[in-house]
Amino acid sequence: MQVGGGGGGGGGDSADLRGRHRIQAELKKLEQEARFLEEELEELEKADKVSSALQELLTAMERKADPLLPVSTGPVNQSWDRWFEGPQDLRRCKCWFL
Amino acid sequence: MASVAELKEKHAAATASVNSLRERLRQRRETLLDTDVARYSKSQGRLPVSFNPTDLVCCRTLQGHSGKVYSLDWTPEKNWIVSASQDGRLIVWNALTSQKTHAIKLHCPWVMTCAFAPNGQSVACGGLDSACSIFNLNSQADRDGNMPVSRILTGHKGYVSSCQYVPDQETRLITSSGDQTCVLWDVTTGQRISIFGGEFPSGHTADVQSVSINSSNTNMFVSGSCDTTVRLWDIRIASRAVRTYHGHEGDVNSVKFFPDGHRFGTGSDDGTCRLFDMRTGHQLQVYSRVPDRNDDELPTVTSIAFSISGRLLFAGYSNGDCYVWDTLLAEVVLNLGNLQNSHDGRISCLGMSSDGSALCTGSWDKNLKIWAFSGHRKIV
Numbered sequence: 001m002q003v004g005g006g007g008g009g010g011g012g013d014s015a016d017l018r019g020r021h022r023i024q025a026e027l028k029k030l031e032q033e034a035r036f037l038e039e040e041l042e043e044l045e046k047a048d049k050v051s052s053a054l055q056e057l058l059t060a061m062e063r064k065a066d067p068l069l070p071v072s073t074g075p076v077n078q079s080w081d082r083w084f085e086g087p088q089d090l091r092r093c094k095c096w097f098l
Numbered sequence: 099m100a101s102v103a104e105l106k107e108k109h110a111a112a113t114a115s116v117n118s119l120r121e122r123l124r125q126r127r128e129t130l131l132d133t134d135v136a137r138y139s140k141s142q143g144r145l146p147v148s149f150n151p152t153d154l155v156c157c158r159t160l161q162g163h164s165g166k167v168y169s170l171d172w173t174p175e176k177n178w179i180v181s182a183s184q185d186g187r188l189i190v191w192n193a194l195t196s197q198k199t200h201a202i203k204l205h206c207p208w209v210m211t212c213a214f215a216p217n218g219q220s221v222a223c224g225g226l227d228s229a230c231s232i233f234n235l236n237s238q239a240d241r242d243g244n245m246p247v248s249r250i251l252t253g254h255k256g257y258v259s260s261c262q263y264v265p266d267q268e269t270r271l272i273t274s275s276g277d278q279t280c281v282l283w284d285v286t287t288g289q290r291i292s293i294f295g296g297e298f299p300s301g302h303t304a305d306v307q308s309v310s311i312n313s314s315n316t317n318m319f320v321s322g323s324c325d326t327t328v329r330l331w332d333i334r335i336a337s338r339a340v341r342t343y344h345g346h347e348g349d350v351n352s353v354k355f356f357p358d359g360h361r362f363g364t365g366s367d368d369g370t371c372r373l374f375d376m377r378t379g380h381q382l383q384v385y386s387r388v389p390d391r392n393d394d395e396l397p398t399v400t401s402i403a404f405s406i407s408g409r410l411l412f413a414g415y416s417n418g419d420c421y422v423w424d425t426l427l428a429e430v431v432l433n434l435g436n437l438q439n440s441h442d443g444r445i446s447c448l449g450m451s452s453d454g455s456a457l458c459t460g461s462w463d464k465n466l467k468i469w470a471f472s473g474h475r476k477i478v
Contacts, residue, residue, distance in 0.1 A: 023105040030112035037119035054138040066407035067455040074477045080455040083470040
């Protein structure tokens with residue numbers, strides 16, 4: 001993504017002033033943006049390669065019990081299967097319009 | 099005072115400098131991308147998740163809306179769901195019994211999003227009225243059966259696309275909006291605590307479509323936008339985004355933190371889901387569907403959700419598909435849209451129950467469905 005070019009001033013003095021204010025504001029934004037990008041680049045210089053973070057991802061994922069998986073680590077919670085038991089709460093519907 | 103010509107010169111130099119830094123960042127990132135999740139997992143001997151045809155089944159259909167369902171959210175503790183629909187109502191469901199406990203007629207029917215408070219006592223919703231309305235579920239309905247609004251959060255200058263309560267904090271809520279900002283609210287006072295983006299640099303430059311708060315560190319949240327980026331925010335520092343994540347080539351419609359809080363997933367108009375590393379900003383994986391003969395154009399991703407371990411990524415598409423991706427192998431292992439008793443229309447929203455035992459899908463067919471695992475579970 002490229003940053004677009006700045007706008008130019010108009011004809012008269014007031015247009016010149018408006019143009020100056022606008023360019024100054026854009027300049028300030030760009031300078032701030034450059035600072036943020038430099039910080040990010042600095043951080044990235046110290047960052048590890050993607051592969052180094054992936055072992056941790058696999059380990060964390062496989063340590064966690066998952067009720068939606070056919071093969072999962074334990075412990076099993078009996079309440080996971082509550083969706084296949086009969087309705088447990090048959091209190092009257094409190095809804096007014098139905 | 100510098101002349102306009104001098105300022106223009108400085109502006110051109112600053113523009114060049116920003117573009118050069120962006121290019122250096124891109125190149126540096128490329129050198130660090132030595133693999134992706136799928137290639138790494140294969141190299142570690144991982145095999146794809148394999149489902150039998152009746153493993154994941156629709157075990158409840160929640161019927162009651164008379165319009166398309168646009169949004170849903172579970173309570174953290176109970177089996178309750180709130181849904182928002184084109185019919186201008188919120189319905190609170192007991193998902194276990196399929197019964198409705200509340201039906202809330204909205205003053206502004208153009209609702210787009212809804213959320214349950216962490217204690218399950220209130221719900222919030224927002225939409226084209228540019229406001230977020232809070233309803234206390236213990237309030238008494240008036241003579242016409244309408245539930246009074248307990249608080250209206252006003253201040254956005256565009257539609258409210260998404261809202262989420264800060265986990266464990268009934269009084270804090272984050273909204274995203276078509277006005278390119280996100281806002282942290284104090285629900286008790288109705289005050290805006292912080293605005294993220296807008297006039298500040300490093301904010302989104304188009305409508306914000308979705309937010310997701312990191313449940314491991316509730317000071318951090320991500321926002322997805324029509325400017326094709328995702329931004330990470332620290333709620334203590336509103337003046338700038340902590341990081342911007344590039345990669346998508348279309349609107350980012352859905353963002354969702356990965357269960358471990360170190361990564362997050364995205365779904366986009368470009369038809370892909372992606373997994374990003376929050377800290378380094380690396381794009382860890384792209385989940386791209388193979389173009390189908392029936393696809394006139396590439397279906398867009400409307401909503402995503404992770405299973406509780408993160409191994410499954412559920413993605414709803416504009417053509418009615420709901421793919422179950424194996425997050426590790428980047429393979430589609432199931433399509434809920436094709437299963438028996440599935441929806442008849444686009445799946446517009448997805449939500450995982452807090453214990454991970456059930457997925458709820460909301461659809462343009464006016465229904466919500468609960469999906470759970472009914473097969474033989476092998477514990478290793």
